[in-house]
Amino acid sequence: MRSTMQDFPLTVRSIVAHGVSVHGDHGARTVIAPGQVSRATYAEIGARAARLAGALRRLGIVGDQRVATFQWSNQQHLEAYAAVPAMGAVLHTLNIRLAAEQVAYIANHAEDQVIIVDDSLIPLLAGALPKIDSVHTVLVNGDGDAFALEDAGKQILRYEEVLAAEPEEFDWPAVDERDAASMCYTSGTTGNPKGVVYSHRSLWLHSQAACTAQGFSINADDTILTIVPMFHANAWGLPYAALMSGANLLLPGPFLQAQTPVGTIDQERPTVSGAVPTIWNDILNHLRNNPGPDLSSLRLVLCGGSAVPRSLMEAFDKEFGVRILHAWGMTETSPLAAIARPPAGLDEEEMMRFRVTQGRPIAGVDLRIVDDNGIELPADGKSIGELEVRGPWVTGGYYRDDDPEKFHDGWLRTGDIGRVDPLHYVTLTDRTKDVIKSGGEWISSVELENTIIGHPDVLQAAVIGVPDERWQERPLAVVVLRDGASVTAEELRTWLTGRVAKWWLPENWSFVDAVPLTATGKYDKKVLRRQHADQLLTVQTI
Numbered sequence: 402m403r404s405t406m407q408d409f410p411l412t413v414r415s416i417v418a419h420g421v422s423v424h425g426d427h428g429a430r431t432v433i434a435p436g437q438v439s440r441a442t443y444a445e446i447g448a449r450a451a452r453l454a455g456a457l458r459r460l461g462i463v464g465d466q467r468v469a470t471f472q473w474s475n476q477q478h479l480e481a482y483a484a485v486p487a488m489g490a491v492l493h494t495l496n497i498r499l500a501a502e503q504v505a506y507i508a509n510h511a512e513d514q515v516i517i518v519d520d521s522l523i524p525l526l527a528g529a530l531p532k533i534d535s536v537h538t539v540l541v542n543g544d545g546d547a548f549a550l551e552d553a554g555k556q557i558l559r560y561e562e563v564l565a566a567e568p569e570e571f572d573w574p575a576v577d578e579r580d581a582a583s584m585c586y587t588s589g590t591t592g593n594p595k596g597v598v599y600s601h602r603s604l605w606l607h608s609q610a611a612c613t614a615q616g617f618s619i620n621a622d623d624t625i626l627t628i629v630p631m632f633h634a635n636a637w638g639l640p641y642a643a644l645m646s647g648a649n650l651l652l653p654g655p656f657l658q659a660q661t662p663v664g665t666i667d668q669e670r671p672t673v674s675g676a677v678p679t680i681w682n683d684i685l686n687h688l689r690n691n692p693g694p695d696l697s698s699l700r701l702v703l704c705g706g707s708a709v710p711r712s713l714m715e716a717f718d719k720e721f722g723v724r725i726l727h728a729w730g731m732t733e734t735s736p737l738a739a740i741a742r743p744p745a746g747l748d749e750e751e752m753m754r755f756r757v758t759q760g761r762p763i764a765g766v767d768l769r770i771v772d773d774n775g776i777e778l779p780a781d782g783k784s785i786g787e788l789e790v791r792g793p794w795v796t797g798g799y800y801r802d803d804d805p806e807k808f809h810d811g812w813l814r815t816g817d818i819g820r821v822d823p824l825h826y827v828t829l830t831d832r833t834k835d836v837i838k839s840g841g842e843w844i845s846s847v848e849l850e851n852t853i854i855g856h857p858d859v860l861q862a863a864v865i866g867v868p869d870e871r872w873q874e875r876p877l878a879v880v881v882l883r884d885g886a887s888v889t890a891e892e893l894r895t896w897l898t899g900r901v902a903k904w905w906l907p908e909n910w911s912f913v914d915a916v917p918l919t920a921t922g923k924y925d926k927k928v929l930r931r932q933h934a935d936q937l938l939t940v941q942t943i
């Protein structure tokens with residue numbers, strides 16, 4: 402028997418139409434200078450999105466052609482989020498932190514036609530633009546000097562001027578919910594970046610999952626500060642979740658250094674914010690050195706992208722009364738897939754045991770671990786294997802790129818290694834490419850890092866495996882100390898004793914000014930391994 406339900410498509414347009422009408426009086430604030438924001442209601446943003454769609458049509462954007470953004474998180478970027486998929490085209494958010502060569506590779510691979518760029522990012526785009534053959538037009542947001550783009554042989558127009566020439570209505574086409582709505586490239590730490598293409602349906606379902614109480618629990622009373630950028634994994638789905646729920650958005654623009662988000666939180670009083678652990682760690686460090694700003698408006702701090710150390714959660718709990726909620730996901734999973742909400746009825750200490758895990762899957766997502774032969778392992782909290790994931794907002798392939806190795810019986814192989822406990826909480830111990838095998842046994846670089854970072858003098862710690870004659874591999878801890886701290890390798894090793902297994906204790910230590918980060922803010926262990934191989938790291942062996 403077929404259902405009697407209407408077959409109503411799940412589209413980005415329906416998310417946006419809801420946000421700009423039902424929640425039209427809510428809206429987005431953009432930080433335009435430290436201490437200064439610009440404001441627009443969702444109704445105004447909806448009208449401007451219609452103008453943008455009109456302008457893009459006039460520029461020749463038809464069907465599923467790609468419109469790229471090279472933008473910070475700001476109101477105009479949100480307008481592209483609202484307009485481009487809804488007009489049937491595909492929004493391609495370019496990561497501004499990639500090298501020019503990679504930006505050009507990705508934009509050509511996606512065959513972007515138009516790029517919308519913030520004027521402050523013109524110098525970065527200028528290096529890539531002459532190499533992007535598919536692009537014919539660049540829309541410049543802001544009235545900054547666009548001279549650097551002029552030699553690339555593209556049409557350069559001002560965003561506000563093209564919008565001003567269009568009406569506030571657009572004839573939004575009907576789109577198939579399974580068609581492409583937007584795309585993002587993976588960070589490509591191995592090989593070339595690969596394109597993940599989201600459908601209208603997957604974005605709709607993902608947004609709703611983000612709004613649920615078991616997800617990010619977002620509602621119309623919230624104001625969300627999206628420190629995680631709109632050019633990385635859809636800002637964790639927060640912009641569409643905001644339009645769907647009526648939550649206000651607070652978009653930080655280019656102001657991401659610890660001092661400015663802290664000022665923004667103090668002044669604009671967001672209730673929810675999301676960022677990678679490195680950022681929260683910087684914020685913690687900043688606040689310890691400059692106490693005073695008030696974070697008490699935050700009811701929830703979302704954190705993921707790499708493992709959240711227990712010490713970071715405890716510091717936010719105790720020093721600011723702010724809860725960090727740990728989540729796991731990937732560009733390939735839209736990204737929200739697991740969230741570490743502890744079971745009900747536990748005390749703080751018991752809850753922490755679950756809060757430090759990568760969480761359990763949210764409804765719609767299936768997770769499992771498998772051994773080297775692809776055989777599923779038990780969820781016994783002990784067996785360790787590769788995490789596999791499937792679900793309606795998990796990719797089933799890559800754009801114009803067969804990569805059968807990444808898929809297994811309809812599951813995505815995540816490249817993450819970990820264990821699952823009987824309550825379905827996942828604990829990741831490593832990436833497949835980062836595991837350290839010492840004397841035939843695995844050492845978890847993630848657990849070592851999280852423990853070392855618990856030392857009060859340590860700001861950052863990244864652990865890589867380095868070749869060892871006797872044990873094949875041994876851990877090398879690359880450490881950044883807090884300002885003014887002078888703890889030694891011996892002292893750190895002594896402090897670690899008893900906190901991790903004895904044979905895990907690193908004998909190799911390197912103190913550096915900063916750990917290199919990838920374009921998405923994770924420790925770049927590929928660079929660290931190369932620096933070590935090229936003897937660019939000063940290593941102390943104790």
Ligand code: AMP
Binds near residue numbers: 706727
């Ligand atoms: P990306 O596609 O750039 O967002 O990277 C996805 C990868 O980030 C995952 O496969 C994990 O290796 C890592 N990751 C994301 N969230 C977490 C987390 N909460 N803990 C540990 N690793 C994470």
